[in-house]
Amino acid sequence: MQFPVADELATRFTEAGHQLYLVGGTVRDAMMDRLGNDLDFATDARPERVRELLTGWADAMWDTGIAFGTMGAAKRGATVEITTFRSDAYDRMSRNPEVSFGETIEDDLVRRDFTVNAMAIDMATKKFVDPHDGRGALQRRVLDTPATPQESFADDPLRMMRAVRFVSQLGFTVAPRVLAAIREMAGEIERITAERIQAELSKLLCGRYPRRGIELMVDTGLADHVLPELPEMRLEIDEHHQHKDVYQHSLVVLEQAIDLEEPDTDPDLVLRLAALLHDIGKPPTRKFVEGGGVSFHHHEVVGAKMVRKRLRTLRYSKEIVEDVAQLVYLHLRFHGYGKGEWTDSAVRRYVTDAGPLLTRLHKLVRADCTTRNRRKAAALQRTYDDLEERIARIAADEDLARVRPDLDGNEIMRLLGLPPGPLVGKAWRYLKELRLDRGPLDHDEAIAELRKWAAEENITPPDES
Template structure:
């Protein structure tokens, strides 16, 4: 819900900047998102301005006033600065055009505020406040569209998207972030021009995707991407989840299920909880957790459908996609680990887990355990209330057992009771592959039997070593566990890998 413009919320720093430029004989206006946010009752600490001053003239005006200055965007007419705790970007009026075959803009400086506003992405971002008078300039009906909750472009959407194809991603992002609907003519242009997104750098697309997933309505943003064809370029694994059905083979809509899981995962985030939101790793893993299903779908003789080991295949697909989008290694590791492990819990209620299995669950989840808790709970979308209740009770029981074991054994730091130096001393060997084998043996012992004490661990190590020496060297196996967490545990998992 938008409100009347509250100019009392304008930062004193904004007014100071306006008076500085006015005294120097230049125009300065607050523009774009910060103006939009004033109507939404939101406070921005990163402020965008536009001016008729050239970059050199801007530098002259702010000299001695700015606490810090950077010129990284100078070629595009932008001077950045810091004043107190506020970040400001001041850009010369632009009449900007893009080479249709290039990822980079061709910049031409403009002379009028109106020239600058018409080249902006959407009408809600094409508003300005002249400074220091605070006169609102809104030639394209941004206030009207903001109140209506509709995204439109100042000019034709075709011209806007041809100038910068990333604006199509921004439309989906703003739908999620600002809870807005995209105008029909804008959606139509996105459908017709989705292929233009291929010339945009992976890094720019990634940044928009993160903002979309972290928005208030991520489901709406993803649906727009899929419906317009943008997802075919950015995340083709998601539209692939719309599996075909027929009268003989009925199974749930994996695409809609995945959207619901993402919504539910976001709903579990809590400012005071272990996973405060918005949490991209959790939300994106929820969206992508079943992307291995299309490749693993099989129909049995009775018509039942299965997706055996789809979590293993899905983790590989997610890793490949995130690398293509230039995500950092830590984020890739977070999401792929959650996808790998999202099926591990199923079967717990029926088969029951030993303490050893619970320890392995915690060990394999590592620092993603809290996110895994929320993802697993979010993955229950069945309408069968009895089944949903049973699964919830089972997971409650698992979390209780994890807490009890953690309290009893400091489960978060499960390690063998002898380290590498002690292994070498006891076995009288130097650094070698054998030390790794012995360490792996002791880790398995720790997971299977819990804490048995250093003395008992040493005795078991000596027994193991005697057995190793009795074997032929050709029979010795590398002690380092191989494969993904899901692959290592797949033999211990119950069920067909379908999930609720």
């Protein structure tokens, strides 16, 4: 492995009488031919000494992690983090370790989360250090822990979420003893803050194999504490099979939505969350009807509310919460399209309600088709093709991306003699609804409609004579 920045650091630390090891995920990724520009090191030097050794060499430095023994630096496009050997002790009640510095690399590696992250390279001698057979685990693509999994997860329960995240990102499986420990200790995840759990969940969803990670989270009981709506979607199927397995259907929709993402772009977290959660409103709305049928009336409305509540609990940003909830709310709208019966007004409303989410909504609706009936699936895709073509035609004529009333607020106030206030907003919304229903109006027609509305509201416009 050739990395000049690492060799330069090794020279500085060795000449100063200190050890420096490349460690953790950096070594793992190098062995998997996926090494990036982020390098992790461990050293026997204490944090203040590390700062001294970086001074004059680094292009930039930061010490936000110095309380945990970590200094960060940047050099020629590479980011490095150097952490003093650790031998942390956990009180197993709080969420953070009591930092204690170690003396050897072996002390440091045994406290790491998984054996594939417990390998190191001595930067002075290039000797490979692997006391827990991380290389063997990497070759077998298995996640195991250096200590017993019970000790590891008791120290930091977030490691259980990291396990399912690595399954998603790397396609690994978990060792039987790790699987058993997660099942036994899943409830311990409640010791962890929502923000840290959310970060792992997001990385899981943006991995290459998110279905595997989600299934592991559900099967071990972790989802009961992190995202309980998922296991609740495993509805018992009635003897007549009047509806799909909602949980399995949602996993397929997730995979199909991922297939529709643009190539060579970052994973779309909002789309993936919406695909996974689009039907979470089904369990509380399921009703059996006479004749053996089943209904889920308004599950999109209920689901949108549930999404908002859960994602807020997980401390997602307001933008992500609202975007995912809106996609869940709109995902059924297309099914009213039939064979093209929508009026142009309905098409405009579909586009306007989706707003900047329209492209994602297209993908979600297409992904939501999981029928095994090829003829039915093809018909649904053709129908959606037709809807997209209609949207394009109308958009070309009317600039649907920016549907606004034909009169702006200033003109409304001038024509009606109104000061800024609620009545202006009410008039603006009336004209926007009219615009959606009838398309663009010419200026005189818009003024006539505004005056007609004002008369119905008992608003007397000023005399313009």
